[in-house]
Amino acid sequence: CILKVGDRSIPCHRLILAACSPYFRELYFSEDGKEADKTEVVLENLDPKILEVIVNYMYSAEIDINDDNVQDILSVANRFQIPSVFTVCVNYLQKKLSKKNCLAIYRLGLMLNCARLAIAARDYIADRFETIVKDEDFLELAPPELFAIIGADALNVEKEEMVFELLMRWIRKDKEKRVKSLEEAFDCIRFRLLPEKYFKEKVEKDDLIKADPELVKKLKVIKDAFAGKLPEKKKGQGGEEGEEGKLPGYLNDERRYGMYAKDMLLMINDTAAVAYDGKENECFLAGMAEQIPRNHVSLISKKNNLYVLGGLFVDEEDKENPLQCYLYQLDSLAAEWIALPPMPSPRCLFAMGESENFIFAVAGKDLQSDESHDTVMCYDTEKMKWTETKKLPLKIHGHCVVSENGLVYCIGGKTDDNKTINKMFAYNHKRSEWKEVASMKTPRSMFGAVIHNGKIIVAGGVNEEGL
Template identity: 25%
Template sequence: MDEESPDDLLFKDHHFSSELLKQLNDLRQRRLLTDVSICTGAWEVPCHRNVLASSSPYFRAMFCSHFRESREARVQLRGVDPRALEQVVGYVYTGEVHITTANVLTLMEAASMLQYPRLFEACSSYLQSQLAPNNCLGMVRLSEILSCETLRKKAREVALTYFPEVAASGDLNELGALELKDYLGDDGLCGEEEKVFEALMAWVKHDVQARRRYLQELLQQVRLQYIHPAFFHHFIANDALLQSSPACQDILEMAKRQVFSLYGTSTQDSRPTWHVPPRNSYQDFLLLLGGRKDNQQTTREVLLYSALTGQWQNLAKLPTRLYKASAVALHRSVYVLGGMVVSGGQSLISHKVYIFSLKLNQWRLGEPMLAARYSHRSTAHKNFIFSIGGIGEGQEFLTSMERYDSICDTWQTMASMPVGVLHPAVAVKDQRLYLFGGEDVMQNPVRLTQVYHISRNTWFKMETRMIKNVCAPAVVLGQRIVIVGGYTRRTLAYDPQSNKFVKCADMKDRRMHHGATVIGNKLYVTGGRRLTSNCSIEDSASFDCYDPETDTWTSQGQLPHKLFDHACLTLQCIPHMATFS
């Protein structure tokens, strides 16, 4: 008779438990069958022992063991707020509690003491929803008092994510030295290094006499190589407080030699503590500027691509249409140099420099070049920009080179290239600037590598049969310089140490006038023009990626439109601090 039959019914009353609690709470409120009163001071809350013991390990131990409370009619609890106690008991009988800013702390303390973890976490979630830059540091300390790890993690995350706002609130000045060091050294801190330095100095100057002894230790947490050299030069290098510390002076001098000078250092006795990557909060974005769009006139468009989201965004347009200008990324800004401006039917060769801030999504005029030029090449090294060759105002072939110093905001004429070429591939590696190939005045390919020694301001040239590129970009990928296409499908990797070229996997098409840049350890190639099998020329919207680990090319889809003769750059940015239009 006890065996189950297919005709049997298992009845489940989903409302029974809640109805039972409702009836128990009604009995409690009418003080029927209650057998214990939980007291704090003069405040009493009548309850049923079995309900409390069933709901909490704290009360189970109290009423189901040999403690005297198991027999007492009135149990006194110390350290519990009366109102919070009543709310906790109400929660036990109803599963509900109203959490507000006025009661959350006392409720959380009671939930912790009386061992109601879900109520404790509900209070934690409420506090997390109230987190802001002006209270997150206080919440970190509160979480440590309450031993609430979820609140501590979230509050610390807010402090790191909105670090500049936290520092501006002044709460940072109340931290101890070890606490501040922990924040400043965190890879996840979202803030430009200039802001990190300013926060450090504000903290020290809040109580100079007591805190100056921590200056060296804290300065080592600032990643000096990611600070704009002009800021370093004007606001850090000559700071009186830093200059008063020999140890800090040593750090600054090493920074200047290692990072902000054209001249490398041969010092072998130390590896500076700032030899670290940028903080995790920085992301690499791909930027496309100008060029010829859909085979029409030169465009002013600026496009931003995130490899994380795979999305393209439009940014503030170039101030004017520039034909065959050059562009480089330096110190989280983009510099667009020269180019030809067509206005009112007239062509004007420009020497202007436009500077774009991704953070502000704005353009401004910079210090102009010494010579107007277009079809030139530019590249950046440390705090310098080099602008090379091109065509001048009289349509003459330029062999000249000039250098921009971003600290002093000045241009200077440097040694001219040995052989004048147009459209070479250009890259900087190990104190040397390399010009690969290009074409001569008769538009013939030049099988030549021209090398400029940056610190010596001297050139030398090397003939090579491997080079035959025109209108091709070059990028530094690991320890090698990679030359991508240029009226060819070939991808060549040059090793400066061995002075040897190695063939990499060919591109799908013969390409020229395309862009290339590096994100992470991969090479991205954008747009350009391609030679078809019947030798006709087509504009391209292709977007391809080369992986040196596997020596393979893969498609990343298509650009928003066909594009060639454009600038293709990598720019580092803290995403939430950027303003995109």
């Protein structure tokens, strides 16, 4: 038989098509199994290249799926009821889920009524909620699409305030249409998890909420719940508590997944990253780290992202630039390291700091020339690009860097003549300037430094006297 698509004719066998697709089975065979007298079938609104890919798969069980064609192949497989191709596409999309495409894949799964794909994408979004809500496309979700995400127990969010504020941003994005959905959306917010002060100042005083009499009634019920007075649950048949006996969603006080977060100590070497729970005295594997070189520098950002940079890796195949300084970020949910663009100026004995969405690799030592650096490399975590920023006033290595209130502090270290210093410099990235501030009482290098209760605390290290 011939499948006619536009000006393309694709020859194939009826039995092969019928075996792979209920659509073609019904087209070519009657209910009693008799073969229909059709030698050519014209298919409209179809890319012939996509159909050829699918027909080839029916014969060879091999298919070339990539980011450019997967959605078209999935749609055609869904249209012609070809489950094997559909499953291959779903598997591909699940493996390719990322922060950039998860919303599109989520909506595609819902559009094709593919629960497996939609749930996988929804769970991916819920796991990375605080990051993905910054995407403007999030505000374009339809009401059912949004409510399925923000109503979930699995939402990885530490505070319910963020969920409420996201909902109100979404409403105000298209206020005239979406305000009608506010009453339904109320069941997605767990108001009893909000601080009472926040509820009074932000929820009760919101203009859109105050303007809806039904929502005002619900506010009264929530206020009673804060005071310890909950409405009585209705009983189901036989006196047992049924579905109708549950409290309404807006009175749900069950904590979400992200609200069980703990502070842990991370230990990283070239074998694994291990998280230590000091309260429970337990260790957990946070991720294998076989690709992480030794002598790296690590940084935990204010957004709770873990980055490691370096140490120096010798690429014997690259004769011109054998030294490499790799950058990785830990995906704690997938327990794996994500490779990011390497630093273009390899070095060792440097230190890392941050300001807003920028990471800074400050000074350090060049192994090939054995000279200290005064250069500062800046990595933009949003644009994923390295640039060079304002130089440090001194060439140093073996120093410490801490960050606080948008400033990056560079402390101590050694100069090229191996003299230990006690100087401290503060860097303001918005002004692109370094400024010398209070010095340490004792010069030192190769030490530790942290910020605690607004104070910089240094410990250990070495100097000419030993320390």
